Amino acid sequence: MSNALGSPAVTTRPRPPLRIVTTMLHLVALGLFGSFVFALVAVLFGVGLGLTLVFGIGLLFLVALVYVLFGVAWFETARVSGLYGLGVPALRSVPQRGAGLGGFVRTLGAQVIDSRMWQGIASFTVAGFLGLVLLVCAQNSVWGIVSAALSAGGRTVTYHPAFGPYFEAEFGALHPLAYLGIGLLSAAAMVGIALLHRLITVWIAGAGAEAAQLQEAALTAELQRAGAVRAADVERTRLERDLHDGVQPRLVSVGMTLGLAQQQIDSDPEAAKALITEAHTSTKAAITELRQLARGIHPSVLEDRGLDAALSALAGRSHIPIALDVQLEGRCSRDAETAVYFVIAESITNAAKHSRASEVRVVVRLRDGATLWARVEDNGAGGARVIPGGGLDGIANRVLAAGGTFRLDSPLGGPTSLEVSVPCAS
Template sequence: MATDYGMQTREHRMPAALRAPFEGRTWREFTYLMLSLPISVVLFSFAITLFSLGAGLVITFLGIPVLAAGLAMCRGFGAMERARAKALLRVEVAAPAPVRGRTRGLMPWVGAVLKSGASWRHLVYSLIHFPWAVFAFCVSLTLWAYAWAMFTYPLWQWVFPLYTGTGGIQLYGDTHHSVYLDNPFEITLTSLSGLLLVLATPWVIRGLASVDRLMVAGLLGPSRLDSRVTELESDRGVVVDTAAADLRRIERDLHDGAQARLVALAMDLGLAKEKLTADPEAAARMVDEAHGEVKIALQELRDLARGIHPAVLTDRGLDAALSAVASRCTVPVQVEVDLPARPAAAIEGIAYFTVSELLQNISKHARATRAGVDVWRVDDRIMLQVTDDGRGGADTSAGSGLAGLAERLDAVDGLLVVDSPPGGPTTIIAELPWRD
């Protein structure tokens, strides 16, 4: 185990330029570039043939189904290319939206394929990937072969016999006037040049593979509109789940808090009514206790209403509302709000509840002695920063309150950034869109 650890440490400390020729990434990308040429030949031939055939037969109406079939086959090849990129380039590209209309007959399906932007992007990929694959194949294979041939030249130069009795590869000339790489200096210089090429070739291969990554992601994946629709559908699900959770919380708070207290209050008043004539003093004590219960129930209802949407937020805005929240925190909180105007009510409410939840976390978990809240506007975004000098260690891992808060902000194109090293201090920045 000690030997393995030492080897791993030395390999880790080896400069990246020296590790690159032997890394798995280099060999995977080189394999990808080598496979791209034969695969692109098939894709190009297939795409250009079916496209030409379909375009030529359009006048007979047979060309439209042929063209649609060709586009559908290109989508199938695209799925294969995405799988190859995932295995060798370690890039995962989501599949584009499926073609609609598959179950409604042939012609609706043909129309859906022809109107699908993803289908045409797959065709474009099949056409333009071929010249690029030829270029990348020639450059990478040539560099790879020449680099290792020159680097290992001292090991195999003897296979070229000369009339002088030595061995070396012939650079130029004829039988009588030739120049050979046969003396120690030239052999050493060739090997050193080969070493430089061996070290440089992996980076050239990585550059070529990066272009392939861009082509696969840009042409074989979903469009920006499709991605945006998927994101909005996910955000809508988060909003619905959050609203349902809030309704369950409100129902639970009402049932376990104010409702239970009011039921007990009604029972106490009923008993007091029965004792009013028989034992007026006991009835008076029970009414007095009921009066206290009413006050507590009213306070609980006020707290619940504040949790739904505080009146001070509606009437006076974020500055006053956040100051009220800070006053209830267990540590001193300095609040600074610098906004030129009030944002939309929905954004203002999310900002309020974000800061409120973060301050609750400070009260419960941070063990801090002071905290701060800063709110300001940058261009079309509203920025919230909550800091404390507590023990730190906050994170947005799954299951934590911060994870749920991050999901709520993401549902409205917001962002939550947490910087909380162990031992503190903690800085949490929330970003929301500004909407008037």
């Protein structure tokens, strides 16, 4: 079972009495359909155990049972968190514990003993039982109120749900006020059941919420660390390639040219002078390439004047037209601005080299004062994919290391669009 990075959805907490009514509706639904879930669990467990010795067929049912239990727990965790606005992290399957069949078995075993899964199942079981009790109370509430109205009008009561036959067998036809009292007490019991459900399920959910949040934070930190390591590795590979293919051959050529000039300086001063001039020109070109490499590591204009100025300078050096739309109020953290800058720079480079685009549009916004968002779109041929070690791989890992999100949409035929969101204080 794989794990993925995610965050809990923002929930709106309903207010009383709406929350009580919503809780009752939840319990009614669980009371009606929960029995089907429990029946399915019982069938899978019974058939799984019964057929385990028949060529191991029962193991398939037991594996299906684990997935069903996880689904029930996931649903219950999301239901309780959304109903009461708890903000509990979504239940996630345990990380993969190795490759092959052995890894799958270890992962399945770890899932079986996962405490959060069983907390969700316990909460679902309690809610299902309370839902059945609430349905009985609802029937008696309706019965009591209707019976009160009928008996007050001199009509015979013929509707006998739940506890109705018991009351009438013991006491005979009741007084209208007695019927009404039963109805109102049943309605009050429904409210009490809703409050009891909240008390129990919030306690169960809260028992694992802190651990789940710590686990979520640890997972996020681990993914960010892995993204940073991967991004650094991709950047190092790029620098090695640029130095090996660009500056290094040029400096070797300068050394050879100066060596020839040294040999000819006595016999042919004019030729030696020409060779020195050529070496001087090559040296200046090498210095220019080194400056470009340094700018690729971290442009000084980004540090001094911010993202808007750095992107303007980037657009000015581009070989294809750049429609730049940057609206920022203030500065973000160095890491956030650097991540977004290199996303845009790499996207423009890809558009110029690979997509045959004739125009690139760049939009940058600061959303809610806390998220730096950017979108880069070109009108090229599309078909861009994240390849390990490639430019887009470096983008994805750099954004992940900064705690952001990355989305690429590049169908064949174009257009290609890339969106990133990075926390401003990353």
